[in-house]
Amino acid sequence: GAGVSQSPSNKVTEKGKDVELRCDPISGHTALYWYRQRLGQGLEFLIYFQGNSAPDKSGLPSDRFSAERTGESVSTLTIQRTQQEDSAVYLCASSPSGPRKETQYFGPGTRLLVL
Amino acid sequence: DQQVKQNSPSLSVQEGRISILNCDYTNSMFDYFLWYKKYPAEGPTFLISISSIKDKNEDGRFTVFLNKSAKHLSLHIVPSQPGDSAVYFCAASDTSGTYKYIFGTGTRLKVLA
Numbered sequence: 693g694a695g696v697s698q699s700p701s702n703k704v705t706e707k708g709k710d711v712e713l714r715c716d717p718i719s720g721h722t723a724l725y726w727y728r729q730r731l732g733q734g735l736e737f738l739i740y741f742q743g744n745s746a747p748d749k750s751g752l753p754s755d756r757f758s759a760e761r762t763g764e765s766v767s768t769l770t771i772q773r774t775q776q777e778d779s780a781v782y783l784c785a786s787s788p789s790g791p792r793k794e795t796q797y798f799g800p801g802t803r804l805l806v807l
Numbered sequence: 808d809q810q811v812k813q814n815s816p817s818l819s820v821q822e823g824r825i826s827i828l829n830c831d832y833t834n835s836m837f838d839y840f841l842w843y844k845k846y847p848a849e850g851p852t853f854l855i856s857i858s859s860i861k862d863k864n865e866d867g868r869f870t871v872f873l874n875k876s877a878k879h880l881s882l883h884i885v886p887s888q889p890g891d892s893a894v895y896f897c898a899a900s901d902t903s904g905t906y907k908y909i910f911g912t913g914t915r916l917k918v919l920a
């Protein structure tokens with residue numbers, strides 16, 4: 693079946709511009725996660741959505757970052773007034789409800805370059 | 808402060824030999840550990856996990872060992888195959904964060920034919 697998809701796959705933007713990244717989770721998955729991977733670093737948790745519960749935004753690095761999710765479908769991660777330090781691969785993952793911790797399915801990521 | 812560390816950024820192993828990837832952690836509250844494998848231009852895929860109540864978990868060619876006293880885990884791949892060439896991430900979670908994983912920086916494994 694279809695996996696997690698993300699768009700765009702690559703994005704180059706100028707410093708100060710806003711960008712919007714999209715994630716389409718696997719159908720039926722109630723949980724959705726955003727991560728960031730900077731060059732040479734591990735995956736950094738950004739935000740977590742679970743069903744209709746309030747999202748856990750504790751990983752967002754600044755108020756320039758925001759994310760939304762409509763029900764149990766698409767999510768968008770928005771970065772306002774981008775900075776060069778925002779350059780990274782942004783990964784989205786989804787998982788079905790349940791206690792199994794390993795069932796996170798990742799998308800291919802969006803590679804963001806801020807000039 | 809890196810709570811999960813993979814100190815070897817890269818590793819080369821001959822096909823058929825054993826690959827050993829290491830991971831160290833600092834948080835004694837971590838109780839669940841996972842390994843993910845990542846090919847270029849793809850998202851990470853789950854490989855194997857281990858709970859802190861165990862010291863070993865095996866799945867085919869892949870075995871994960873956990874040494875809680877040393878706060879160390881390792882992934883063994885035997886025998887290594889060229890298709891195993893990828894970046895391997897270890898991740899850890901504690902009981903209070905069933906969805907928040909702390910990832911290491913990854914080790915790039917290259918299996919030579």
